[in-house]
Amino acid sequence: MREQQDIVVIGGGQAGLAMSRVLQQQGREYVVLERGRVGERWRTERWDSLCFQFPNWTLQLPGYTYQGQDPEGFAPYRGILRLLEEYAGHMPAPVREHTEVRGLAALGGDEGFELSLADGSIRARNVVIATGPFQLPRIPALAHEVPRSVLQLDPTRYRRPEALPEGAVLVVGSGASGTQIADELLRAGRRVYLSVSRHRRVPRRFRGKDAYWWFEALGRFAQTIDTFPERQYPPSTVVTGVNGGYDVDVRKLAAVGAKVIGRVTGASGGELGVQANANQILDEADQAYASFVAAARDFIRRCGEDGLTEADPGEPEPLPGVQEVESLSLPEEGITTIIWATGYAYDYGWVKIPVFDVRGRPAQQRGVTAVPGLYFLGLHWMHTFKSGLLSGVGDDAEFLVNRMSRGLQE
Structure with a gap:
């Protein structure tokens, strides 16, 4: 039997985990699919000396605020990875690691979406794409x-x-x-x-x-x-x-x-x-x-x-x-x-739904698309500059969950 979910969140980084926490707080049924491990890009795509660009006191996610001894310091990237791992574990977030979504298609009408995986598929009424603000390095x-x-x-x-x-x-x-x-x-x-x-x-x-x-x-x-x-x-x-x-x-x-x-x-x-x-x-x-x-x-x-x-x-x-x-x-x-170091491009070739503008960017207003039930989260400048930051993604997640709950689209 094909698996059925109310909400599927794609991506187990800070955006996907923020959405997970807000969905839990509102008692929604959902699953998070992550192609690698929680915080994969923090784990495998950072140079050794990289530190968080803003002070530790800005490390905020829904239900989490920094309580350490160095609020004015700057966490090394491994510290951010530990934060995400602990955050996911404390919820606990229903994250399926090593589960890559290879295709996303709309079923039409009120049927929702079908997500193609390596070993099957999932149908969902709502999908949140939270795969990160910086996906593919743009090489000229x-x-x-x-x-x-x-x-x-x-x-x-x-x-x-x-x-x-x-x-x-x-x-x-x-x-x-x-x-x-x-x-x-x-x-x-x-x-x-x-x-x-x-x-x-x-x-x-x-x-x-x-x-x-x-x-x-x-x-x-x-x-x-x-x-x-x-x-x-x-x-x-x-x-x-x-x-x-x-x-x-x-x-x-x-x-x-x-x-x-x-x-x-x-x-x-x-x-x-x-x-x-x-x-x-x-x-x-x-x-x-x-x-x-x-x-x-x-x-x-x-x-x-x-x-x-x-x-x-x-x-x-x-x-x-x-x-x-x-x-x-x-x-x-x-x-x-x-x-x-010439910037990043989006990697949405697996999304088989026409929700992108002429520049290949998601066509959205604060994460809400013209396709009912399809949302984006955690994009760079999705709504404000904070949309792509740990300190701002939670506000956007709450906005989207409230929209889902009302069943409205812009």
């Missing part, structure tokens, strides 16, 4: 033109500097992953080339408060994806929690030895084409920093200085621009490794 097609002698990785396969072959390293992309990896390689004494992409930088701390605190205070976390033209969210914000957390500034990386170049545009043999736009990108990041600090100072003027423990640091000393190049020779520069 030009990577195929790079000589095979050059090792090519992405942030999910990079582990540590000493695991790379001798020689210089080119990191392509200056989002959170690219800048942190380039920083680590520099500190390890490697020669580093960094191809920059659009990003926003903020102070790790301002007036004694972490950037996360300021995001909340300034209303940045309340801003929804619908406020952006064509729902196109802004560039990633660059922060790090390594070594207690500190500012990340590409200009500072250049000052201590990184060769910063513009966007890589093409490859032919060992020669890369480069756009001469590095300084423009760095100027935009500086503007984002100045805008953040100005907004924080305005907040202080309006609301007072209660709880602020440090003096205003004043304006940072300006750092020089970088020398633009239009090409980069891998053999001449001794580059033996390229790390493509």
Whole structure:
């Protein structure tokens, strides 16, 4: 007999587990299907030194708040994995590990959905796709033109500097992953080339408060994806929690030895084409920093200085621009490794339901799709920036469970 479920949650990471807890609280019947183990991406797709990007006090899930001894610290990624494992065990969550969903189809009418597995199928009235905000590393097609002698990785396969072959390293992309990896390689004494992409930088701390605190205070976390033209969210914000957390500034990386170049545009043999736009990108990041600090100072003027423990640091000393190049020779520069930190794409080839926009993104409003009973959870900027964070996914989960309970669709 074919298995029948009321609700199937696909994915056993933070989003799927948050949904699990909310469903339990409301007495719903459900099952969670996980292709690997609980928290699989935290387990197998993180580099060794990675730390959570926000302070420990922001570690929140439905029914869980951080109670440790270091609220202002930054948990190593293994700590996040332990948190998820313990969270799943304490519920306990009905997670079926090593159960990959190979196909999802709508049955039509009020029949719900059919989920195809390796050893059978499940029919469900409701399905929540919670497979993570960052699924497939997006590697540009030009990577195929790079000589095979050059090792090519992405942030999910990079582990540590000493695991790379001798020689210089080119990191392509200056989002959170690219800048942190380039920083680590520099500190390890490697020669580093960094191809920059659009990003926003903020102070790790301002007036004694972490950037996360300021995001909340300034209303940045309340801003929804619908406020952006064509729902196109802004560039990633660059922060790090390594070594207690500190500012990340590409200009500072250049000052201590990184060769910063513009966007890589093409490859032919060992020669890369480069756009001469590095300084423009760095100027935009500086503007984002100045805008953040100005907004924080305005907040202080309006609301007072209660709880602020440090003096205003004043304006940072300006750092020089970088020398633009239009090409980069891998053999001449001794580059033996390229790390493509160029973002992520969705992996929804198994979803046989037309619920995606022209860019391949789920067409949804706070996780609700036009197909009755089909929901998404935990996407980057699904509703707000917090939708993809541990501290925000619970609110979206509660919203979706309430929608299920009412049987309504937008």
